[in-house]
Structure formats: structure tokens, C-alpha cells
Amino acid sequence: MKLASVVLCAGKGTRMKSDRAKVLHPALGRPLCAWPLSRTVALEASPVVAVVGHQAEAVERAVRGEFPGVDVRFALQAEQKGTGHAVQCAAGALEGHDGAVLILYGDAPLVREETLSELLRAFRESGAKLALVSAVAPTPFGYGRVLRRDGRVVCIREQKDCSAEEAALTEVNAGIYVADARWLWAQLATLSPKNAQGEYYLTDLVERAAAEGGAAVVTAPFEDIAGVNDRVELAAVSRVLQRRINAGHMRAGVTFEDPESAFVDGRAELAADVEVGPQVSIRGRCRVGRGARLGQGSVLTDTVVGEGVEVKPYSVFEEAVVGASCTIGPFARLRPGTVLDEGVHLGNFVETKKARIGRGSKANHLAYLGDAEIGSGVNVGAGTITCNYDGTHKHVTRMGDGVFIGSDTQLVAPVTVGAGAYVGAGTTVTADVPPGALAVSRTPQRNIERWAERKVRKG
Numbered sequence: 001m002k003l004a005s006v007v008l009c010a011g012k013g014t015r016m017k018s019d020r021a022k023v024l025h026p027a028l029g030r031p032l033c034a035w036p037l038s039r040t041v042a043l044e045a046s047p048v049v050a051v052v053g054h055q056a057e058a059v060e061r062a063v064r065g066e067f068p069g070v071d072v073r074f075a076l077q078a079e080q081k082g083t084g085h086a087v088q089c090a091a092g093a094l095e096g097h098d099g100a101v102l103i104l105y106g107d108a109p110l111v112r113e114e115t116l117s118e119l120l121r122a123f124r125e126s127g128a129k130l131a132l133v134s135a136v137a138p139t140p141f142g143y144g145r146v147l148r149r150d151g152r153v154v155c156i157r158e159q160k161d162c163s164a165e166e167a168a169l170t171e172v173n174a175g176i177y178v179a180d181a182r183w184l185w186a187q188l189a190t191l192s193p194k195n196a197q198g199e200y201y202l203t204d205l206v207e208r209a210a211a212e213g214g215a216a217v218v219t220a221p222f223e224d225i226a227g228v229n230d231r232v233e234l235a236a237v238s239r240v241l242q243r244r245i246n247a248g249h250m251r252a253g254v255t256f257e258d259p260e261s262a263f264v265d266g267r268a269e270l271a272a273d274v275e276v277g278p279q280v281s282i283r284g285r286c287r288v289g290r291g292a293r294l295g296q297g298s299v300l301t302d303t304v305v306g307e308g309v310e311v312k313p314y315s316v317f318e319e320a321v322v323g324a325s326c327t328i329g330p331f332a333r334l335r336p337g338t339v340l341d342e343g344v345h346l347g348n349f350v351e352t353k354k355a356r357i358g359r360g361s362k363a364n365h366l367a368y369l370g371d372a373e374i375g376s377g378v379n380v381g382a383g384t385i386t387c388n389y390d391g392t393h394k395h396v397t398r399m400g401d402g403v404f405i406g407s408d409t410q411l412v413a414p415v416t417v418g419a420g421a422y423v424g425a426g427t428t429v430t431a432d433v434p435p436g437a438l439a440v441s442r443t444p445q446r447n448i449e450r451w452a453e454r455k456v457r458k459g
Contacts, residue, residue, distance in 0.1 A: 004100070009051060023107060024062055042113050105176075128216040130183075132215060136222060154210045184205070263280070263282065271290040277296040280300075345363070355373075370388045397417075410428045415429055418436065421439065
């Protein structure tokens, strides 16, 4: 069965009280709409259509960034005339599609792929023109009620159109459907806005499908279909997402010291035997290798961490690549463009940026290494900095294999320190150092005898 999907992302979300469109608010590091979209991508729906409206360009930008290489198309709902009208706006983007169309809301991030698979199976096996998801709500106010007769679904009644008896029902519409494409477009063209909202209700199609042989239905836990209308609900669904993600990693062999406090993006990949400390944040498309240990309060963003790496507490990585068996931190910062080979040691308050550091090299204390190419077996002393910026341009510092840099050294780029060379403590290096040489720029020490005694007398 060919499958396409439509995800409704056009609403403003006034209850968010924000200048930002609701579907762009982040849930666990991703735009809210990315979660239902990702479910349809996982089901190999193609094409995927996002119906946009409020802040359409920003939503489109965000979605393209989340799904590079995926056939995501966009349909504009310029006027908000209801859910039926929103889906109708997607017809042009799905022209020529002959199969099933899966429809979801962009503000419902908790729907599971398993639920959607079950819905598709029910649709196929029933032969119905439409299938939907329902749930039993502890507090159903605001949701459309699922009306049944002799156990069969006959229609959906929206909250504002419910009688008192209907409003007492607790089975609610999840807003998730799959329908035959040809039937869907034909029915949408004949919808009427004669209801309390004056809108074109997508839910009217349920009654029509029921009249044409029945509408199939699957039931999901209410938690899975909950939408987001305000920031309280946004925080609540984010917490649920985090619990699910962390539980999945733990079942796959990852240890969390405190899973309730660890933030792990849904796109992150953690290998078995990774250990995650309390209050760790793993954001974006991180990959963490087997046996790595991430200390308390560490923050990783779009970073690759190799096997057996130890990240000590409160270290921050951004778009870095860390080779196997490295030891980093505490309080280290790896900025974009940092690439560490195997066995590198970077200690407390060491910062790197656009630096490649070779196997087994060390900078254990209080150093800044920016725009640097550092060989293997290099020792960088405390207080060392690469002076990479001249006020207009950035320049590169190069250190060959086996270089020893004394403490409190400044390397004024562009400059090269040859393999096996030494730089004395307190030196400012402004010219290349030949391999095997010693560079010293400080003045000779002079001791003035009894100077302190004479100063005290004068005072």
C-alpha cells in the first residue's frame, strides 16, 4: 500500500502567548512538529506534506533542517478555515498519489510509531475508506467525542456541538486518521461549515465513512494522543518524551545514574555500556561510543565521542569529534571544529576551537588552543594560549610531534613549532621554532640582594 502523510502545522497557538508559532516551540530539543513528522518518516511515508500557515517560512525552514534528504513538501493554508480545509490545502502537493493518506496534528508529539502501524493495519484489513485513533480521556472537555451505535463508530461530535449526554462521553477523537486518497479528496470538496465554529471539520468524514460501510478505529492510551496548547502542556509532553527515550537507552545497555535529570535528544545515539551522570545534556545528533562515561553536568551538542572516553563533570562540547580513550575535563570546553585523536588528555579549564590534536597529546590545565594543528605526544603547559586573531584575520599555530610547551607560553600565530622542540616557560613565540630547538624569550633572571630589607626600612 502506497502511503503519503499530511501533518497539520498551520496554527498560531494563541494560548502559548508567544511571538513564535506553536509548532516551532522546542520539545526535547526539536521543534514540536518534528516529532509527528518523524513518525511518518519512520513509516516510510512519501511524500510527507506539512501544511503551514502562521510563520510559514520559519516553519518550512525548521522542518527542512530537521529532515535533510527527505521528500517533505509544503502546502500553505493562508486562511484558518478548519481542519478539513487544512487537509484540502495539501491536495496539490499530493497530486498523483494513489493510495493511503495518513493525517496527524503537528502539536501532538507523543503518538507512537506502533500506534500508527496498528492504525494502518486496521485500515488495510477492514477495507474501510477511513480509519481513526481514539482514546479514553480522564477529562474529555475540549476533545471531539466518539459516538458509537451497537459498538460501531458512527460519527465524531466536536465539543461545541455536543449535547449534554454526548459531552459526558469519555472516548475522544485523537485527530489521527488514515484515508483512501481518492475518497478523501472527493469528500473534502463537499464539506460544509454549518456548525458552531463555522469551520470545515475533518471529523465530518468519519460519519460519511461510517455510512459507506464503516470507519475502522484503534484505541491508544490518552497520554499518547495528548496535544499541546500552552507551555505547561509543552513541559509535560517533553517530560514524557524524555522518560521514553531514556528508558529505551537503558533497555539497550546504557546506564543512567539519574534518568530523571538527564536530557537526551531523540536523535542521539548511545552505545552499550555508556554511563550517563546526573544532569547531563546530550543535544542534537550526538554519537557516544561504547563504554564512554559522561560526568555530571556535561553538555554535548552535535558531538561524536569515541569508545572508552571519560568526560569529567561540567565539560561542554559543541560540534566536536573526540577519539577513543580520551580524558576530558572537568570544566573543559571543546568548541566547533575540535578533533581529538585517540588518548588525548584535556584538563580543567582547557578550551579548544577549530583545533586538531594528535594521539596522546596533553593540555591538562588552563589553556586556550584555537586554530591549532597539534601533533602526537605533545605536552602543553598550564596557562598556554594560541594567539590566533590579529584583529582582522585568524591564523594557525602548528606544533609537530613530541613538542613540549612550557607553562605561561603565548604562541602568536601564524607560527610553527617543529617536531621535538621545546618552548621555555613564560615565552612569547613570534617566529618559527626549528625541530629539536629550545625557544626562550624571557630576560635573564637578576637577583638583588637584601632588596626586601631595604624596602621595609624606607616604608
